[in-house]
Amino acid sequence: MLEIIGILGGGAMGRGIAQVALQNNKSVIVYDVMPNAAEIITNHLTVTFDLLIGKAKITNDQKNEYLANLKIVDSMQKLADCDLIIEAIIEDLQLKKTVFEGLSKVLKSSAIVCSNTSSFSITAIASAYKDPSRCLGLHFFNPAPVMPLVEIISAYQTDPLLVEQLKAEMTNWKKTPVVAKDTPGFIVNRIARPFYSEALRIYEENLATKEDIDLAIKQIGGFKMEPLS
Ligand SMILES: NC(=O)c1ccc[n+]([C@@H]2O[C@H](COP(=O)([O-])OP(=O)(O)OC[C@H]3O[C@@H](n4cnc5c(N)ncnc54)[C@H](O)[C@@H]3O)[C@@H](O)[C@H]2O)c1
Structure with a gap:
């Protein structure tokens, strides 16, 4: 015990x-x-x-x-x-x-x-x-x-x-x-990195507004947190 x-x-x-x-x-x-x-x-x-x-x-x-x-x-x-x-x-x-x-x-x-x-x-x-x-x-x-x-x-x-x-x-x-x-980021942080960086890329490439990216991920995608706010 x-x-x-x-x-x-x-x-x-x-x-x-x-x-x-x-x-x-x-x-x-x-x-x-x-x-x-x-x-x-x-x-x-x-x-x-x-x-x-x-x-x-x-x-x-x-x-x-x-x-x-x-x-x-x-x-x-x-x-x-x-x-x-x-x-x-x-x-x-x-x-x-x-x-x-x-x-x-x-x-x-x-x-x-x-x-x-x-x-x-x-x-x-x-x-x-x-x-x-x-x-x-x-x-x-x-x-x-x-x-x-x-x-x-x-x-x-x-x-x-x-x-x-x-x-x-x-x-x-x-x-x-x-x-x-034992690999870098294990599971969650490995997945989290592209989650945030892809959201930033979409924003930087002017493909969508910050608000729409967050809305899509949080409200439609069902994630608890927006990547950009
Ligand atoms: N903060 C997060 O969101 C988070 C999430 C998961 C894992 N972690 C990991 O958890 C660990 C701690 O992170 P944290 O955010 O609590 O850091 P923190 O800075 O809030 O706390 C670290 C504590 O360690 C103490 N400390 C420093 N050297 C020491 C020593 N030699 N012996 C005993 N105590 C010592 C400091 O005085 C401090 O109170 C890190 O490895 C971090 O990567 C952090």
Whole structure:
């Protein structure tokens, strides 16, 4: 069972993923290098849970339980007991590799170690970890608590059993997991690139107005967002 979830980086994605894990009754440990990380992340989640109470989506007791299960730590060593790690630090390949190398000295051998990277090779990031077969990509979308889709990326070295385990875990978290190989953009961002760039080309070539392109895609095509607005 993956009970203790460690999250590296408490920014836009890390905080959202922490919220998802807490609302699935996990113990969550967040490590972030920013000054006042504990205050910033706890305040953010407190405000978010208060908003959910206001909308009658959670109770005050649940909020207190979630916050009691949240720990913000000031060193990577304090992630030692984690069963699942989700790295969501800034998008910098060298830094991610340094973090994975550091985690090698800290984590137990049974830990599953994931990166939320949008653009880097999971195979490259995993190569910095002591046992690359334990590493995968776990790509949430922004905002993580709202977006159901999660891409699970199997690196060259990943143990295939972990893909299945993570798929089951994400389903338990009420997410919709899809599995992709480790290629640039995975599934969604690969499709998104031509979606936006073709819309821009149509506009630049004066083939249609911005309004008509957006109308065609959103209202007729059924996409939730217009490519140009
Ligand atoms: N923002 C998005 O829409 C989105 C969507 C999917 C995936 N991602 C990916 O998620 C990751 C995080 O993106 P974000 O938007 O949350 O970034 P962000 O800038 O909001 O947050 C990154 C956090 O990482 C912290 N950090 C930096 N170095 C660290 C280190 N060595 N150890 C611990 N914490 C560290 C920073 O202090 C910051 O709080 C990136 O890999 C990004 O590509 C982002």
